[in-house]
Amino acid sequence: MKIFIGKIISNKMNRAAIVEVSFVKKHPLYHKRMQIKRKIHAQNLIGAKNGDLVKITECRPLSKTISFKIQEVVS
Numbered sequence: 001m002k003i004f005i006g007k008i009i010s011n012k013m014n015r016a017a018i019v020e021v022s023f024v025k026k027h028p029l030y031h032k033r034m035q036i037k038r039k040i041h042a043q044n045l046i047g048a049k050n051g052d053l054v055k056i057t058e059c060r061p062l063s064k065t066i067s068f069k070i071q072e073v074v075s
Helices: none
Strands: 003-010 016-026 033-043 053-058 068-073
Touching (some): 016 068
Antiparallel strands (some): 003 016, 016 033
16 A cells, blocks of 8 residues: 655645655666656545645545545644
8 A cells, every 4th residue: 555745735626635745766877866746636535725744545546536545634
């Protein structure tokens, strides 16, 4: 099961939010570290707001784009 910590950048949808997750990856040829950012759609049943740092976990597909749930608000 995948667990990520990210920041909510949009919660305009009904019971859903977009979470931006960033992590560091090494370039395969040049061996330079790059910061990768991904936008993940997650189910928001706890009512987290924009700017909150949240923990999301993988779950079964709930819709076409949503396959993560917000577990808790970290800060």
